[in-house]
Each structure stands twice: as structure tokens, then as C-alpha cells.
């Protein structure tokens with residue numbers, strides 16, 4: 001299991017545009033059950049938009065892969081709140097960096113009940129802040145053409161959005177050097 005020092009300095013509490021009180025923190029290795037709970041409530045559309053394939057549940061191997069993080073190189077953040085005394089994950093930001101750590105690919109996922117309330121925007125903001133702080137220069141992502149929310153969010157946050165005819169999807173690119 002790759003798990004360097006847990007970067008607790010990246011933990012924040014915030015209130016989203018839609019009024020949700022959330023904590024944003026790096027993913028922990030023992031978050032797997034919370035992650036599975038999030039997956040259980042995702043609509044097929046959300047899963048498709050995030051993983052570009054139709055999936056019911058992540059396989060054990062996929063879950064293990066999603067939980068395996070090198071905190072020194074990558075940034076995986078979860079937005080959480082507390083419901084009836086129990087923490088739950090509302091959304092996940094993932095930035096997987098290339099070996100040179102100058103570029104990385106991001107993805108975002110917010111559970112259906114909390115979409116459109118600013119959770120994705122907060123996760124993206126904090127994720128890009130961490131990327132910039134670490135000297136990542138270019139952050140890239142991909143969104144399906146029908147994914148208007150992600151494309152709107154990316155444009156708003158300053159990403160250049162370009163059609164990739166080979167992938168039949170939009171590339172989202174932001175240069176953090178400036």
C-alpha cells in the first residue's frame with residue numbers, strides 16, 4: 001500500500017455556495033467503507049460521467065486502486081459531513097500526477113443528492129490550490145460532451161476547454177504557472 005505521510009495540513013472546513021457545511025480533507029486508507037457508501041447512492045449517469053463506463057459497483061480491485069494513494073505525488077481529497085453522528089463522503093477530487101510532478105490529471109465526483117450545491121467547486125478550488133502549492137504546472141481533465149455541469153465549472157474556474165475528436169470528449173486544461 002502506497003501511503004506516505006498523511007498531509008493533514010490540507011484539512012479545511014468550509015461552507016459551499018448552496019449552504020452545505022463540509023470538511024475537505026485528504027483521503028485516508030480507512031475511508032474505503034465510506035467510499036463504498038457514496039458509490040451505493042450514485043446514479044448511473046453520475047458513474048458514467050466520472051468513469052466513462054457503465055458500472056454498478058467498483059470491483060474489489062478497482063476500490064483498492066482508488067484507495068491507493070501516494071500523498072507525496074497525488075492529491076485525493078474528500079468532502080465530508082456528519083449525518084447522525086457518522087461521517088459520510090459527499091464528493092471526491094483526484095489529481096494523479098505524472099512522474100515529473102509537473103502535470104497531472106484530475107477528476108471530480110459529487111454524490112447526486114449534493115450536486116449543484118457548490119461541493120464540486122470547493123473541491124476543485126482546494127485541489128488546484130494544493131497543486132499550485134506543490135509546483136504542478138498543468139492540470140488536465142476530460143469531460144463528456146453532455147456533461148454541461150463539469151464543462152461550466154471548468155470554464156468558470158479558468159480551464160481552457162477543447163474538443164478532442166479522438167476521445168469524443170472535451171479536454172480541460174489549466175496552466176497554474178501564471
Ligand SMILES: CC(C)(COP(=O)(O)OP(=O)(O)OC[C@H]1O[C@@H](n2cnc3c(N)ncnc32)[C@H](O)[C@@H]1OP(=O)(O)O)[C@@H](O)C(=O)NCCC(=O)NCCS
Nearest residue numbers: 049107108109110115116117118119120121149150152153
Ligand atoms: C460535475 C460535478 C463534479 C460538479 O460538482 P457540483 O457540486 O455538482 O457542482 P457545483 O454545484 O460546484 O457547480 C459548479 C458550477 O457548475 C455549474 N452548474 C452547476 N449545476 C449545473 C447544471 N445543472 N447545469 C449547468 N451548469 C451547472 C454552475 O456554473 C456552477 O457554478 P455556480 O454555482 O457559480 O453557478 C458533479 O456534478 C458530478 O459529480 N457530476 C458527475 C460526475 C462528473 O461529471 N464528474 C466530472 C468528470 S471529471
